[in-house]
């Protein structure tokens with residue numbers, strides 16, 4: 001015996017991800033490509049078809065490219081925004097000469113991608129789930145609702161209920177809450193411990209957006225990056 005605690009009833013993995021929206025799915029695909037095993041818990045049985053996200057900027061396009069989806073970007077996921085015309089005046093007439101025209105179709109400058117595109121979020125998510133399947137390291141469990149989180153110095157443990165209401169237990173070195181701003185991780189775990197999303201000034205907005213998408217318990221993002229050498 002080396003003193004390591006034994007949790008016979010817990011399934012283990014490298015990373016548990018709660019939520020399989022765009023954030024959880026692309027993280028899972030990245031981890032899988034980096035040979036990091038991960039289990040994604042998603043409470044819904046299917047991808048939501050509610051109209052939600054509509055635009056991806058060039059970094060979003062790069063993110064899709066980085067999980068091998070570039071050939072799907074303009075064929076299935078969306079299309080370029082084209083040129084945006086700005087017109088002045090109060091008349092409800094749109095066929096006026098614009099005082100400013102921004103061409104989002106150009107790939108000049110920036111990252112080599114177009115400046116922005118419109119997308120269909122269900123198609124985006126379906127393709128991200130295909131990217132998750134490109135390795136055997138990612139396991140998606142739909143109909144699985146995370147119900148508790150606990151942690152000690154070594155492990156973070158969660159319980160989740162499957163579609164039949166049967167409780168399961170998982171433990172891991174890392175948990176990523178990608179369950180949205182009203183999700184379990186934020187509302188039931190972080191906020192009761194005083195970790196809140198506060199209104200931020202514009203200067204810290206980008207940092208805040210990152211935090212709203214990926215909140216780590218057990219340890220911090222820097223540790224995760226160092227440990228697995230990705231991102």
Ligand SMILES: Cc1cc2nc3c(=O)[nH]c(=O)nc-3n(C[C@H](O)[C@H](O)[C@H](O)COP(=O)(O)OP(=O)(O)OC[C@H]3O[C@@H](n4cnc5c(N)ncnc54)[C@H](O)[C@@H]3O)c2cc1C
Nearest residue numbers: 019020021022023041042043052053054145146179180184
């Ligand atoms: C009504 C609406 C309109 C929007 N309009 C726009 C728009 O016009 N343009 C735009 O760019 N963006 C828009 N958005 C935002 C865009 O949809 C989000 O930015 C994007 O979906 C966030 O992705 P995510 O993966 O972080 O979270 P989500 O897509 O919210 O995914 C979180 C996932 O976690 C799952 N989950 C939650 N709790 C649990 C649990 N306990 N156990 C297991 N799984 C759980 C949920 O089922 C969900 O699938 C809109 C969002 C909404 C809700």
